[in-house]
Amino acid sequence: MKKEFNPTARFLMGPGPSDVNPRVLQALASPMIGHLDPQFIQIMDEVMEMTREVFQTTNQVTSVISATGSAGMETCFVNLLEQGDTALVCVKGVFGNRMCDIVERCGANLVRIDAPWGKPIDPSQVKDALGKCSPKLVAIVHAETSTGVLQPLEEISKIVHEAGALFIVDAVTSLCGTQVKVDEWNIDAIYSGTQKCISAPPGLSPVSFSPQSIKVMDSRKTKVQSWYLDLSMIRNYWAGAKRAYHHTGPISMVYSIHEALRIVLEEGLEARFARHKQNHIKLRDGLEAMGFEFLVAPEYRLPMLNAVKIPVGFDDAIIRSRLLNEYNIEIGAGLGEFAGKVWRIGLMGESCTLNHINMLLAALKQIMV
């Protein structure tokens, strides 16, 4: 017989999940109700409203996919692409690569442009690529969690729309930690995750779609290849007049995002962004004082995900495991070409406090003597 599982409380300062507010944990444990209960319909409505607010959008089709952020990514591509369509993907880390993989699985033609890992895509690269192909959509990651790069979006969005394409954005790590202006930036499809700056448990993906992208979906010639992620049915369940049963909504997870979004909006988006920025500066100052170098140039650094080079002579795995085992602090390893060379230190949502920074800096000083 397995024993009861009692996880050690951690301080989560990696690339997500981040710490979860006790109010959110308590919401998770609320009594179960049915997925067609009028009370559940009400909480779905409220989650949609608050999701619109944090995406800064009036998009009617704004809801939550019943799976993690990567399923949100897949939702955008499988609903917008049909076999033979062309997609232009901007790659500068792991998650741009994942987009390429999904585009190919859709049977679409993939055109990709790359920036070196740790740097953003330059708008001129997008312009050049659009001179050579006419894609149905252009996709880019806003906050590359694998490198810590914040990708400016406004200029690229203009270029994309001038070329008549849809603009798809990954906001998994950025949403609720820095500006994500869906309407002002003219984003046609966007997805996020719950376990980063929203500070809810992982397992849901907030998404939003512009009227233009809905028009494209409504004029598809073929069915969406995924039944589970087919928005034409998900829309009916979340927001249709009849609330038609599609799948069984993940009730407890919806409770958790409801409470987490309430906390976000109580703080206010602008205050929350400022907090992430200020704490990023404090962490940066502390790390630089210890001799750490950042991977990313100052103007493109993510506030909530700080990628720093591991100083020569220090062992990646040993230090991370001492942080975890002796201090209960989790930081993130490098991914892909940065494995063993870079740490990714998260300051996301509930984990973005001066106490977290102080604890981590002190622990690092004690370990790296």
Place this chain on the structure above:
Amino acid sequence: MKKEFNPTARFLMGPGPSDVNPRVLQALASPMIGHLDPQFIQIMDEVMEMTREVFQTTNQVTSVISATGSAGMETCFVNLLEQGDTALVCVKGVFGNRMCDIVERCGANLVRIDAPWGKPIDPSQVKDALGKCSPKLVAIVHAETSTGVLQPLEEISKIVHEAGALFIVDAVTSLCGTQVKVDEWNIDAIYSGTQKCISAPPGLSPVSFSPQSIKVMDSRKTKVQSWYLDLSMIRNYWAGAKRAYHHTGPISMVYSIHEALRIVLEEGLEARFARHKQNHIKLRDGLEAMGFEFLVAPEYRLPMLNAVKIPVGFDDAIIRSRLLNEYNIEIGAGLGEFAGKVWRIGLMGESCTLNHINMLLAALKQIMV
């Protein structure tokens, strides 16, 4: 600003979700840890072991998909089918129809056989169909939640394997409520849900795959069309030597299934099946004494999902809504051709008690005077 959400406690006697044990709700609220934390690796291992136990299998590839039961269904088909393959689907309700939909989205050739809703598929139908086509797989629903039919599987499994096909089973509603013998019945791919007789919140799908079905996946010529549900990567995350990052595991949901499976195994599978059977008989006796008629013949009735005809002269929606609003009891409406004509009364997991039955029968007597 939205208010805190405080759902009314319900007695869940519909087609799922079922009532959740307080221990499971408490597990949900355990502290968040990272999805690559050694402690999370440990709980994943334990969940895999317990999932094998309830599926009565030694299949190495037995784990949990990070989405609801319908995503488990899709996982089976997208991993086993490639474009141009043929699939034979047995349809006798909503969930067989859903299988057909998914098969077509895979670009496979669909052959379907139908039984009238409320009746099982006859093995001779499968045999006849297999005389006319050579499918890669045959799929069938074990417990049709839309009709209350328990489908015998052993004879059909033999026929399917004699024809050299793989045998795919939907055990969403049956698992942990009645016998599901994956190895003894020679099932090649099976999926379930958490919110039925396991009595965990909805949001995960336990799955298991035979060595033969893994061989078929390993010799695919094309990539699985879904990135999120691609088992070659999910296997590496759940059970690979390196536990390679795929998506971010839904931590809190994994806590919940861990505790729910512990409760299932504490009771013991045989005792649990006997409890479902005994309570089904008590409910049946009570309903029949009130004049209700069952939809399904006695030998094919599901213990955990009782489909009864709504007596002439009584209004479906009014009675269900009085049950919900005055008694906090949820029962299920009819689906598809049974809408307005049938109720589906669940006795699943934690909702399968004599108290639930007594409450429901008393409430129905008070309402249907």
